[in-house]
Amino acid sequence: MNTPKLDIKNAWESRIIKHDRQxxxxxxxxxxxxxxxGGQDKFVHIxxxxxxxxxxxxxHKTWVSSLTFDPKGNALFTADYSGVIHCWNHQKTAKxxxxxxxxxxxxxxxxxxxxxxxxxxSAGDDGVIKVWDTTNGKQVTTMKGHQECVFSxxxxxxxxxxVSGDLLGSIRQWSLDTxxxxxxxxxxxxxxxxxxxxxxxxxxRSLAFSPDGKLLAAGGMKEAKSNAFCPGKPTVLIFDFESxxxxxxxxxxxxxxxxxxxxxFLEDGTLAGHTEILHAASELxxxxxxxxxxxxxxSNGSAYDLSLHPDGRQLLxxxxxxxxxxxxxxxxxxxxxxxxxxxNLRIFSLFSKPEGSE
Amino acid sequence: MKTTPHRYxxxxxxxxxxxxxxxxxxxxxxxxxxxxxPGIAEEIAKQxxxxxxxxxxxxxxxxxxxxxxxxxxxxGPFRSIKTSIPGIHFSELVPxxxxxxxxxxxxxxxxxxxxxxxxxxxxxxxxxxxDRGVEYPYIGSAIAKLLGPANPKLPPYIWIKPGNGxxxxxxxxxxxxxxxxxxxxxxxxxxxxxxxxxxxAEADAARNALRKKANxxxxxxxxxxxxxxxxxxxxxxxxxxxxxxxxxxxxxxQKDRERYGTHPxxxxxxxxxxxxxxxxxFIKVNSYHWDTHGDNFNMSQRLIPQVDxxxxxxxxxxxxxxxLDHTLVIVMSEFGRTxxxxxxxxxxxxxxxxxxxxxxxxxxxxxxxxxxxxxxAFVNGxxxxxxxxxxTIYTLLGINPRKTHYRxxxxxLDIAHGDCEPIKEVML
Numbered sequence: 001m002n003t004p005k006l007d008i009k010n011a012w013e014s015r016i017i018k019h020d021r022q023x024x025x026x027x028x029x030x031x032x033x034x035x036x037x038g039g040q041d042k043f044v045h046i047x048x049x050x051x052x053x054x055x056x057x058x059x060h061k062t063w064v065s066s067l068t069f070d071p072k073g074n075a076l077f078t079a080d081y082s083g084v085i086h087c088w089n090h091q092k093t094a095k096x097x098x099x100x101x102x103x104x105x106x107x108x109x110x111x112x113x114x115x116x117x118x119x120x121x122s123a124g125d126d127g128v129i130k131v132w133d134t135t136n137g138k139q140v141t142t143m144k145g146h147q148e149c150v151f152s153x154x155x156x157x158x159x160x161x162x163v164s165g166d167l168l169g170s171i172r173q174w175s176l177d178t179x180x181x182x183x184x185x186x187x188x189x190x191x192x193x194x195x196x197x198x199x200x201x202x203x204x205r206s207l208a209f210s211p212d213g214k215l216l217a218a219g220g221m222k223e224a225k226s227n228a229f230c231p232g233k234p235t236v237l238i239f240d241f242e243s244x245x246x247x248x249x250x251x252x253x254x255x256x257x258x259x260x261x262x263x264x265f266l267e268d269g270t271l272a273g274h275t276e277i278l279h280a281a282s283e284l285x286x287x288x289x290x291x292x293x294x295x296x297x298x299s300n301g302s303a304y305d306l307s308l309h310p311d312g313r314q315l316l317x318x319x320x321x322x323x324x325x326x327x328x329x330x331x332x333x334x335x336x337x338x339x340x341x342x343x344n345l346r347i348f349s350l351f352s353k354p355e356g357s358e
Numbered sequence: 359m360k361t362t363p364h365r366y367x368x369x370x371x372x373x374x375x376x377x378x379x380x381x382x383x384x385x386x387x388x389x390x391x392x393x394x395x396p397g398i399a400e401e402i403a404k405q406x407x408x409x410x411x412x413x414x415x416x417x418x419x420x421x422x423x424x425x426x427x428x429x430x431x432x433x434g435p436f437r438s439i440k441t442s443i444p445g446i447h448f449s450e451l452v453p454x455x456x457x458x459x460x461x462x463x464x465x466x467x468x469x470x471x472x473x474x475x476x477x478x479x480x481x482x483x484x485x486x487x488x489d490r491g492v493e494y495p496y497i498g499s500a501i502a503k504l505l506g507p508a509n510p511k512l513p514p515y516i517w518i519k520p521g522n523g524x525x526x527x528x529x530x531x532x533x534x535x536x537x538x539x540x541x542x543x544x545x546x547x548x549x550x551x552x553x554x555x556x557x558x559a560e561a562d563a564a565r566n567a568l569r570k571k572a573n574x575x576x577x578x579x580x581x582x583x584x585x586x587x588x589x590x591x592x593x594x595x596x597x598x599x600x601x602x603x604x605x606x607x608x609x610x611x612q613k614d615r616e617r618y619g620t621h622p623x624x625x626x627x628x629x630x631x632x633x634x635x636x637x638x639x640f641i642k643v644n645s646y647h648w649d650t651h652g653d654n655f656n657m658s659q660r661l662i663p664q665v666d667x668x669x670x671x672x673x674x675x676x677x678x679x680x681x682l683d684h685t686l687v688i689v690m691s692e693f694g695r696t697x698x699x700x701x702x703x704x705x706x707x708x709x710x711x712x713x714x715x716x717x718x719x720x721x722x723x724x725x726x727x728x729x730x731x732x733x734x735a736f737v738n739g740x741x742x743x744x745x746x747x748x749x750t751i752y753t754l755l756g757i758n759p760r761k762t763h764y765r766x767x768x769x770x771l772d773i774a775h776g777d778c779e780p781i782k783e784v785m786l
Contacts, residue, residue, distance in 0.1 A: 021431070022699060040699070041431075062428070063435035081435035106659070107435070125659075196520065198622065198647050199660035227661075228416055230652035230702070258652065258702050278651060278702045302701035320701045328696070328707035329473030330736070338735055340431050341698060 004313060004351035006268055008286045008296045014314065014349040017047055018321075023343040025066055026318040027307040030073040035307075035316060035345060036090070038064025044078050046090050047345075059086050059096050065124075066110050070117045070134060077120050077134075079108035085122060087137060098137040103130060109151050114176060115159035123150035123164055131179060141179045145172055148200070154207040154216075156241075165204025165218055167191060171239075185244050187237055190220030190259075199227040208263040208271070209241070215289055216241045217250075217271055219260030231257040234275040238289045248289060253297045256282050262306040264315065266350065270295065272315060276302035279326060284317060284348070300346065313351055319344045406508050407719055407755040408685040409501060410630050411642045412623075412669060413483075416475065416649030417712075419695040419705050421734065422449050422658040423666075424464045424713040430733040432697030434655055446726050451662040454670035455715070460724040461673055461682075462717040463784040467728030469741025470693060470709040475649070478692035478709070484531070485748035487775050492766060496529035497751065499537040500773065501640045503530075503764075504757055509637025512601065513594040516633055517541040518626045519644040523548060525591030532766050535587035539642070540594045544622065545629040547605045548595045566596070604636045605629075618668040627668035631675055634685055648691060652702035665689060673717045686719035686754055697735040711737045714747060720754045720786050727783045745775025753780040 023039035035047045044057035044064060060080040067078040075097070076088045083104040086096040104124035111122045119140060120132040127146035132139055148167040155162055161182070162174040169188035174181055191202045206219035216239040221232030234257075236250035250271070258276030265271050271287045283297040305318040321342045330338060419434070421427065426438040426449040438447035441459035448456045455462070471486070472478035484494040495503065502514035516539065517526065523543030527535035540548070557565075573589055603609065610628070618628040623645045630641045645665065650657045669689055676682040694712025695705035711730055717723075729738040752759040752774055759780075764771040 040435075062437060065435070082437055196646070198645065198664060199657055201653070226647055227657055228647045228649035228651065229704070230650075230657065276702050278700060278704070280701075282701075304703075322701070323698070325698045326696075326700050326706065330708075330710045335736060338697070341700070 003311065004354075006266060006270070006313070007351045008266075008270060010352040011296075011298065011315075011348045011350045012353045013346055015049075015347040017345040017347075019045065019343040019345065020340075021343065022320065022341055023318050023345070024304045025064065026305050026316055026345050027067060027069065028309045028314075028316055029069050029076075030071055030310055032310045034073075034090070036067055036069070036076050036078075037318065037343075037345065038067055038078055039343070040340070042080075044076070044086075044088070044090075046076075055090060055094065057086075057088055057090060057094055057096075059099070060084065065107050068111045068113055068120075070113045070120075071115060072117060075134060077111050077113070079103065079111050079122060079124075081107045083108055083124070085111065085120070085132070085137070087120075087134070100132060100137045100139075103132075104128075107149075109149065110153040110164075112153045112155060112162075115155060119176075121153060121162060123153055125149045127166065129153075129162070129164055129174070143174050143179055143181065145181050145184075146170060149203075151203045151205050152207040152218075154209055156209050157211060157213040163207055163209075163216060165207050167200050167203035169202070169204060169220075171204055171207070171216075171218060183244065185216075185218075185239055187218045187220070187239075187246075189222045189237065189249075190218065190235060192222070192224035192232065194224075197227040201227050201230050202232060202259060205259040205261050206263045206273070208265050210265050210269055210271075210289070211267055212269075214241055215239065215247075215269075217263045217265070217273075217289070219263045219273055221257075221259040221275075229257075229278065231278070232259065234258065234260055236260055236263065236271070236273055236287070248292060250287050250289070251292050251294070252283060252285050253294045254283050254299070255280065258282075258302065261304045264306045264308045266308065267312045272306060272308075274300070274303040274306055274317060276304070276320075279322075284315075298348070301344070309347075313349060315348045315350060317346045317348065319346050406637075406684055407505065408508055408634055408638070408681070409498075409640045409719075409751070409755070410627075410634060410672065410685065410687045411497065411640070412627065412665065412687070412689045413642055413644045414648045414665060414689070414691045415479070415644055415646045417691040417693050417695050417707060418648050418662065418665070418689075419650065419654060419658055420466070420708075420711075420713040421695070421697070421705075422655070423452050423662055424448055424455075424715060425466045425730070425734055427732075427734040430697070430735075432699070432733050432735060434658070434699075436655075436659075443724050443726065449662070451658060452666040454666045458670050458673050458717075459726070461677065462715055462723065463721045463725040463727065465714045465716070465728055465742055465747070465781060465784060466711075466726065467730060467737040467741040468694070468709075468712045468714050468744075468747070469737045470712075470744050473693065473707045473709050475692060475707075478707075482690075482692045482744050483529075485774050486744045487748075487772055488777075490769060490771055492769070492771065493531040494771075495531040495533045495537060496539075497748070498539055498640045498642050499530040499533055501755065502539075503533050503537045504752075504762065504773065505639055505755065507637075508639040511597055512633075512636055512638050513540045513597060514639040515539045515642075516638050516640070517642045517644065518545045518629055518633075519642075520544060520622055520626075520646060525587060525594065527587040527590075533764075536590045538587060538590065540591065540598075542629070545626045547598050547602070548591075566592075601636055604632045614671075617671040619664060621664050623664045624668040627672050631672055634676070634681065635679065649707075650695065651700065651704040651706055654695065654699070654704040669715075676718060682718040684719055686721065686751065687717045688751070689715040697733060711735060711741065716784065722784050722786050725784045727781075742781055743775070743778060745778030746781050748774040749778050749780040750785065754785065
């Protein structure tokens with residue numbers, strides 16, 4: 001079957017998977033056959049896309065904060081808020097192959113594998129980037145330099161560099177040959193600490209390289225107004241990776257007040273991003289990175305993760321769904337039905353809907 | 359010149375008493391004349407009870423602090439940790455308080471009415487008495503009225519807060535401006551605490567005498583509240599001039615600074631301890647920006663340790679100084695935060711079931727009370743409204759809320775909600 005032509009403006013929701021709790025991370029497997037997701041209910045959920053089989057992996061003791069597959073899809077790595085990382089061969093067993101009990105002082109906020117699949121890299125609250133052997137979970141080395149918690153990691157398309165982003169807006173480039181620091185990029189626009197704040201707000205919540213490796217996108221929000229509601233202006237900074245200079249600042253079309261938690265480049269250089277908003281609809285946004293204004297946007301609930309299917313034509317969005325109990329205080333009639341909010345894993349097909357399809 | 363009182367001037371007995379007299383008699387028979395029998399007033403005065411209210415404005419999350427419930431479908435991501443009481447767990451974000459759980463009490467079933475800040479803060483700090491058409495005082499002003507100053511040379515009610523300071527009359531409600539609070543912006547004394555070197559003590563006294571004379575004359579033609587506020591603030595500044603030592607940071611032990619934390623709330627609670635030691639009756643310490651509708655978990659991770667560390671240090675220090683027996687420490691907000699987690703990974707306002715922490719002054723050490731539903735969302739049975747908490751506070755301070763009343767414009771007014779009772783489970 002021929003691969004359909006990318007057509008963002010005619011993207012359509014081709015599938016929806018509902019889950020009864022809030023999920024924060026969801027990724028396609030490298031072979032495109034599975035979706036792995038995790039979040040508030042502590043389980044790792046595996047959906048098989050053909051046949052719709054479902055598997056639940058139970059080992060985390062708290063919220064699942066990040067996950068990634070190895071490049072071949074044989075291993076799944078999942079991390080949580082208490083610093084634990086599990087490695088799973090989900091197709092063979094429902095028990096972890098190995099476990100790292102203390103991968104961070106607290107929350108492991110990001111995990112990623114090197115392109116050769118030999119190393120798992122993690123980062124989180126303690127600001128120290130750790131490199132692990134994917135075969136056994138043994139620590140290989142650490143990379144120190146961040147002064148605050150690290151939110152995001154990405155690897156350059158040529159597989160040579162790791163890039164990490166932290167709360168203070170520091171983006172650091174590291175060599176994957178020597179595990180040494182190379183340089184720092186300034187994304188401090190994504191961090192806010194006003195005089196009357198009692199905490200830092202924002203950070204580099206997401207990172208993505210363009211397919212040719214020439215551009216680095218850093219997502220978050222700028223100009224936070226408080227450390228309570230944490231409302232800010234969702235912002236994506238585009239860096240020319242060679243010079244390290246910011247070449248563009250991308251905006252959204254509609255209203256939103258939260259950070260960009262995930263960014264994904266499509267094969268033609270179009271960038272997809274999603275943000276959050278309090279008690280209202282947000283949007284999935286697409287840009288040509290040379291233009292600040294969006295190329296296209298699709299209304300959606302707040303979302304926390306994006307994953308691009310290996311076919312390059314399907315985008316998975318981890319979307320918040322209100323269960324009807326949100327807002328201030330309980331409504332008496334809801335006492336018996338006061339339930340957590342839920343998730344829709346929405347898959348958008350990034351091409352024109354074939355004629356005759358439902 | 360003979361003057362005639364203005365028709366709007368209050369002719370009450372209390373306005374006929376000078377500020378110095380009220381402050382100077384520990385609110386004794388003169389200050390309590392219309393409130394209590396002299397014998398009871400003297401007994402209260404002898405007890406020297408003090409209060410430190412740590413107010414986390416906006417609402418601390420009960421799940422991320424005193425009631426973690428990790429198995430609840432509404433639990434946050436943080437681990438629960440053991441406390442010094444077997445079987446009782448707090449969030450990992452309050453490790454210092456967990457160590458002193460055996461010295462404090464937690465009421466986990468506060469169930470109040472108001473889900474909004476604008477009405478919730480006044481309702482909670484006034485104790486939500488039955489509406490009698492008057493503006494009730496906030497708790498600090500009420501205690502200043504009911505107990506007077508613990509040290510006659512210091513203001514009875516000091517409010518340590520971020521931002522600006524100054525004399526704030528509005529918390530006194532119908533009690534009148536003289537029961538307002540002296541706010542210390544960033545914990546610092548009023549700027550006029552230091553008498554300029556160019557003005558001698560004698561000249562300063564003469565200036566003050568002239569000012570008071572002018573005030574008295576002005577008072578006869580005006581409603582008393584404004585001039586009370588002005589005069590009270592001046593008196594308080596003068597009082598503090600005699601106690602510059604309690605603001606002299608050079609006298610602070612570096613270890614104390616580290617134990618309380620160098621962030622504003624840590625510094626302010628440490629300043630509160632110094633003022634309690636000096637004998638201030640009621641101190642409120644405010645911290646703002648706890649209203650975590652957005653990014654609750656990242657914010658809780660950074661905010662909650664800011665109260666955990668200095669609160670535990672304060673309780674330990676008061677105990678070490680023999681002050682905990684007569685000093686009541688309260689940590690609270692206007693409500694808790696929703697069990698449900700919203701679209702911005704925040705928690706909204708939740709008055710339906712939340713927690714208050716107390717220590718000292720007759721609080722039963724280690725009493726962690728209140729039964730909730732398994733998920734922590736609702737109270738099982740009856741919860742405690744703010745009126746119950748006010749009855750508890752007053753009773754601990756030796757004030758019988760059943761027998762003590764305000765009298766205002768001919769009305770006899772309850773000091774706490776008439777339908778409520780003290781929470782006996784947390785009292786020795």
